[in-house]
Amino acid sequence: DAGVIQSPRHEVTEMGQEVTLRCKPISGHNSLFWYRQTMMRGLELLIYFNNNVPIDDSGMPEDRFSAKMPNASFSTLKIQPSEPRDSAVYFCASSRSGQGISSEAFFGQGTRLTVV
Amino acid sequence: LAKTTQPISMDSYEGQEVNITCSHNNIATNDYITWYQQFPSQGPRFIIQGYKTKVTNEVASLFIPADRKSSTLSLPRVSLSDTAVYYCLVGGTGGFKTIFGAGTRLFVKA
Numbered sequence: 001d002a003g004v005i006q007s008p009r010h011e012v013t014e015m016g017q018e019v020t021l022r023c024k025p026i027s028g029h030n031s032l033f034w035y036r037q038t039m040m041r042g043l044e045l046l047i048y049f050n051n052n053v054p055i056d057d058s059g060m061p062e063d064r065f066s067a068k069m070p071n072a073s074f075s076t077l078k079i080q081p082s083e084p085r086d087s088a089v090y091f092c093a094s095s096r097s098g099q100g101i102s103s104e105a106f107f108g109q110g111t112r113l114t115v116v
Numbered sequence: 117l118a119k120t121t122q123p124i125s126m127d128s129y130e131g132q133e134v135n136i137t138c139s140h141n142n143i144a145t146n147d148y149i150t151w152y153q154q155f156p157s158q159g160p161r162f163i164i165q166g167y168k169t170k171v172t173n174e175v176a177s178l179f180i181p182a183d184r185k186s187s188t189l190s191l192p193r194v195s196l197s198d199t200a201v202y203y204c205l206v207g208g209t210g211g212f213k214t215i216f217g218a219g220t221r222l223f224v225k226a
Binding site for chain 1 (some may be wrong): 148157158159160161162165190203215216217219
């Protein structure tokens with residue numbers, strides 16, 4: 001398996017533009033997580049899905065952020081409109097749920113977003 | 117969710133054993149303890165997970181005392197490539213909500 005695949009790896013956009021980050025989880029994993037990492041705040045959980053259903057989105061900072069998982073092999077995180085304070089590395093992770101001690105999470109390489 | 121406390125940073129030399137301790141005083145009965153490693157410009161990588169006593173794999177060992185209020189990640193004979201941030205997490209399994217603390221920045225010197 002290729003692991004969790006995120007695209008793009010780098011994104012530079014202007015303030016006010018819409019940004020869409022994409023994630024393909026590992027096949028067979030039915031839990032998916034979106035994280036944001038900055039120097040100031042570390043790794044923050046934004047939202048997680050189980051079986052394509054959003055379970056907890058309490059970490060989504062504001063209404064400008066939205067996430068979808070239309071099927072088991074694809075998820076998007078959208079920021080509209082983007083602001084400079086959204087600049088961060090965004091990670092997607094997936095895991096098998098209900099697998100007991102083996103439900104470790106596998107992370108993608110991340111998308112480095114810069115909003116200017 | 118149980119809060120974790122771990123040292124902000126540690127230094128070591130190549131070939132030494134490194135032990136990183138994490139405190140989780142309010143761990144719940146169903147919680148597991150999981151450690152991740154993160155290199156610069158990469159996503160975190162799972163190292164080891166345990167519930168109680170000792171767990172060992174090809175990378176590390178995890179020691180958990182009977183009261184489970186702390187845990188120690190042991191890295192045998194570290195090398196320069198083990199320089200990374202190590203995160204201790206506590207939470208339930210089954211699509212659990214994985215919360216990362218500040219982590220411990222390990223710097224291995226030659």
